[in-house]
Amino acid sequence: EIVLTQSPGTLSLSPGERATLSCRASQSVYNSYLAWYLQKPGQAPSLLIYGASIRATGIPHRFSGSGSGTEFTLTISRLEPEDFAVYYCQQYGSSPGTFGQGTKLEIK
Amino acid sequence: QVQLVESGGGLVKPGGSLGLSCAASGFAFSDYDMSWIRQAPGKGLEWISHITSSGSTIYYADSVKGRFTISRDNAKNSLYLQMGSLRAEDTAVYYCARADSGGYAGFWYFDLWGRGTLVTVSS
Numbered sequence: 573e574i575v576l577t578q579s580p581g582t583l584s585l586s587p588g589e590r591a592t593l594s595c596r597a598s599q600s601v602y603n604s605y606l607a608w609y610l611q612k613p614g615q616a617p618s619l620l621i622y623g624a625s626i627r628a629t630g631i632p633h634r635f636s637g638s639g640s641g642t643e644f645t646l647t648i649s650r651l652e653p654e655d656f657a658v659y660y661c662q663q664y665g666s667s668p669g670t671f672g673q674g675t676k677l678e679i680k
Numbered sequence: 681q682v683q684l685v686e687s688g689g690g691l692v693k694p695g696g697s698l699g700l701s702c703a704a705s706g707f708a709f710s711d712y713d714m715s716w717i718r719q720a721p722g723k724g725l726e727w728i729s730h731i732t733s734s735g736s737t738i739y740y741a742d743s744v745k746g747r748f749t750i751s752r753d754n755a756k757n758s759l760y761l762q763m764g765s766l767r768a769e770d771t772a773v774y775y776c777a778r779a780d781s782g783g784y785a786g787f788w789y790f791d792l793w794g795r796g797t798l799v800t801v802s803s
Contacts, residue, residue: 605782607789609725616775616793617725623782628791660725662789668741669787671725 574598574663576672584680591648593675595661600641602665608637608646611674612657620659621646653679682706682792684776689797696766696801702759702776702794710734710754713779713788716761718772719796726772729761730779730788744770766801773798 575598585591595606604624609617619628621637624644634649648655656679661672688700702714715730729750730739738750749762759776773796779788 602786603784605785605787605789609790616795617790618793619789619791622780622789622791662725664782664785664787664789666786667739669727669789671727673724 573668574601574666574670576661576663576670578659578661578672578675580675581673582676582678584678585651586680587651587653589651591646591651591655591677593646593648593659593677595639595644595646595672597642597644597663601644601663604640604644605663605665606637606639606644607662607664608635609660609662610655610657611660612654617660648677651677684778684792684794686774686776686794686797689774689799691800691802692766693803694767694801697762697764698766698799700761700763700774700776700797700799702761704757704759704778707778707792709757713781714752714759715777715779715788715790716748716750716759717775717777717790717793718770719775720769720772723772731759763799766799768801771799771801 577596579594606624608621611617625637636647658674685703692698728741731750747765751760775796776794777790778792
């Protein structure tokens with residue numbers, strides 16, 4: 573199965589700053605079938621991005637996804653207070669789909 | 681309101697059984713594939729089971745195969761997970777999630793999640 577490694581484990585930034593989160597796959601993700609999720613404390617994950625770069629319904633334009641092959645990036649252009657949470661990537665190009673271990677985005 | 685609501689979690693002894701339910705509302709449940717995903721305390725996410733929209737095809741992760749059974753009742757807009765031979769490592773929050781394959785993907789991503797229900801396996 574494909575192992576996804578997210579970095580950094582924790583990212584400390586201030587509101588208004590730009591955040592760049594990385595997701596690296598142990599082998600190429602077929603057709604860039606990669607999704608990103610946001611999980612706030614005590615809540616379920618929610619879908620942000622699928623197909624590596626397609627924003628889910630209702631997701632603000634400050635969230636963007638990019639990448640292909642084994643390297644993927646989630647960028648948040650200007651951090652809002654509600655963006656501080658844990659972010660997970662997930663590949664769904666091959667079975668079983670797998671999740672990364674998460675990046676915690678915390679307020680500096 | 682489009683939502684999924686899980687129920688049935690609780691404390692169970694090792695080797696015991698427990699059944700979870702997920703009630704769907706606000707969308708055409710019978711049109712969608714569904715999955716169960718779990719998250720152990722302080723850990724990441726693990727997909728464990730999937731059922732197609734009609735219920736005709738089912739998949740399990742190796743970690744639960746032979747012990748867990750997924751099912752659905754489209755007339756009741758409900759998804760189920762029957763868990764048996766439970767182990768301490770099955771302790772987790774269990775989420776039901778609506779699945780989409782995005783076309784020809786080999787697996788699914790999940791565009792709607794419930795709030796989860798906690799299962800604790802301990803003596």
